[in-house]
Amino acid sequence: MTDYYIPEAPDTRTWVIHPEIKNDQDRREPVAALAEAVALAEALPGLDIVGSEVVRLPKRHPGMLFGTGKIEELKQRLKSNETELVLIDGHLSPVQQRNLEKEWKVKILDRTGLILEIFGDRAATREGVLQVEMAALNYQRGRLVRAWTHLERQRGGLGFVGGPGETQIEADRRAIDEQLVRLRRQLDKVVKTRALHRASRAKVPFPIVALVGYTNAGKSTLFNRLTGAEVMAKDMLFATLDPTMRRVVLPTGDEVILSDTVGFISDLPTELVAAFRATLEEVLDADLVLHVRDIGHPQTAEQAREVESILSSLGLPEDTPQIEVWNKIDALEPEGREASLERAARTENVSAVSAITGEGMDALLTEVSRALGGAKHAEDLVVPFAAGRKRAWLFEQGLVEADVPTEDGHRMTVRWSATQKARFDRL
Template identity: 45%
Template sequence: MEIFQQYHIGERCLIVDIHFSSKPELNAQVDELCGLVNAAGWQVISSVSAKRNYPDPKYFCGRGKLDEIKQQLAACDIELVVFNHSITPSQERNIENVLGCKVIDRTRLILEIFSQRAQTYEGKLQVELAQLNYVATRLVRGWTHLERQKGGIGVRGGPGETQLELDRRMLRQRIAQIEKRLEKVKKQRSLSRASRKKHSVPTIAFVGYTNAGKSTLFNKISGAQVFVKDQLFATLDPTLRQVNIPKLGQVVLSDTVGFIRNLPHDLVEAFCATLEEAIEADLLVHVIDYADPEHLAYIEQVHQVLAQIHADKKPILPVYNKIDLLDNVDAGVYYRQNKPSEVYLSAYTGQGIEYLYEAIAKFFNQQWLKGVLVLSPQHTKIRAQLYQLGVVEKEQIAESGDYHLAIHIAKSDLTHISQTNKLELMANFSQDDSL
């Protein structure tokens, strides 16, 4: 069932940017919209902007503004209009009826880019799931030209309703099928993470605004060949690599999809499986484009998305990238002044990479505990939790019945177990790990 229309590379489009003074959360930068359009492989031929207090419930930007857009479409021979906002199915239908051309919103544009970028089996499943959830609310529009049921006892439905119900059932079945497959992928990832925890391998996830240089930095450190390009959402699929960090040892790095301003909540939900590497990581390296004048606003946007996926409580190491594009930025001086909370570097030239290694090593050396924990016989529940985490390296049982467990555990995990069981475990912990 082909219900999600694909657009051609080089598609000519007009972009619409409406600034709402009473609803600033709806506003997004027009430059970013142009970047998204270019990332989709389309051409921005013309643009229309306006200011309103509230979105028009029927036409979103108002009927008068639509007449202006229609004139520009005719003058420039354009058949595609892109809104820098999310619009409702009814608004989309009303706007298309007036303009006589295809209209897509910000969410649909991002989905178009995601469908082009996904390479792995999991990524393609997530894109298809997001597309199906999006199109489910707009399915009725595809059959308005067919006969509709008028109602009444004994009246049979026309072919339009039959086809509509058939497509709805097919959508529901396909969505359930994809969700089942993604759940299987999620379990496989969970097993891999449990194995890493069992072997005390720290995990680090690279997060940040799209086009901040995450993949470039990831490649520089890991030697991977993740696709890198100066465009929004160049990387979609997550990549994991095991690397050696000086003064620390082996760690697992993961590169995740970039965040963006006003990323629709439905898309965040659809890509939670990909973002699980960030949710479950021991440390988040927040890569920031320090050369971008808007970097402070982008930092806030990243924190908002992290809150959406419940990863905002994770330890974060800010990494200010692209210092090679700025004057008078010395990576060593900046790092020593802010040690160890911030790192300044250039992923492109490699300047300052050693300070990132040092900051990561310092974090994990301070945040991980290695030693012996003594538990009394009645605390078998805590013992079971430690084994479930895979942090027990050796165990002996004393003549008194106490458990002596040699563990290597994240300080946050030990604190969580202590709080859950209302028992101060640090009092029974010794950094002498000899049994």
């Protein structure tokens, strides 16, 4: 049998544009915003970034976003660089997208479409895949782009960028709606199963500690360092999408469940905030949130505000304790590193660490134990004979100092933390 060599398709030649619009309320620092947009593009396989630029605009033009002169100037630049795909780092209306594609004779993708494509390429769990597909369908419903045939493909990703079927321009809306109904039914089943798993975990008497942070802040590297797991950890935006949970033993001997979650990003598409709400519910159920920051990033303060804003919009209870984890101190210059360490030491609920070298890990775990009510106190209680499971759990946790049977049940003296007491009450 003869083996035929099938050459791989060349990467799509891609140009990245960040439109900086004067007096835009959501305006971000343009150079940093463009760098992030390029990093987003690099996170998607199959793209060859041949150029990138900031385009300054006095206002949005409703038909094409850019003015006539800028349209022509960019057209020549794209043509001379043989560009096949243009990524606009911002929101495009369906009309603007169609008009730009017609004018420039290239495929156009806005920020929402790109992030959806990355999520589609990375989603691993059944729930994640379903949520991405639903978000993509809702996004594409009003657009004259490939709208739903990607659901039949075998490889990851959503196919906005290329692949079979890309010549199909107009999707049948009724087919999209029928597919959405089918996906909702499937997702309802998955969400119910997840809720059952979450309910069963709630009975497990271990606190949940959730890692959150801006994408590429180093959450997965930190997760791997603390748990010894092998979660995908790359210097890449959105390296982790689906939450992963592992057990960690604190210096006090207490155990916690550590949860790694999807990274947040500025201008996160509303479609995805809604679509991934169930995934992010892991954070809402957490006993403690570790907000991981890349402390050396030039926009670290802005990124932190974005994370806090998204947590607030998700409905994170205000009384959920949080610790800021200033990560990547190993990447700082010696002077900046010392300053960050000193500032972290003076600031409450802040730990400076390096997930790469392991520096600061013991101090972080001690801080986690403290935040979870690590200080233990003795307490006398009577456990009824019928509550055998509760009594067994107290012994399993090594909390029992005395156990005397009485007519009403077991009179016990236990030494525990506030968190362990709360877990006991939930059993």
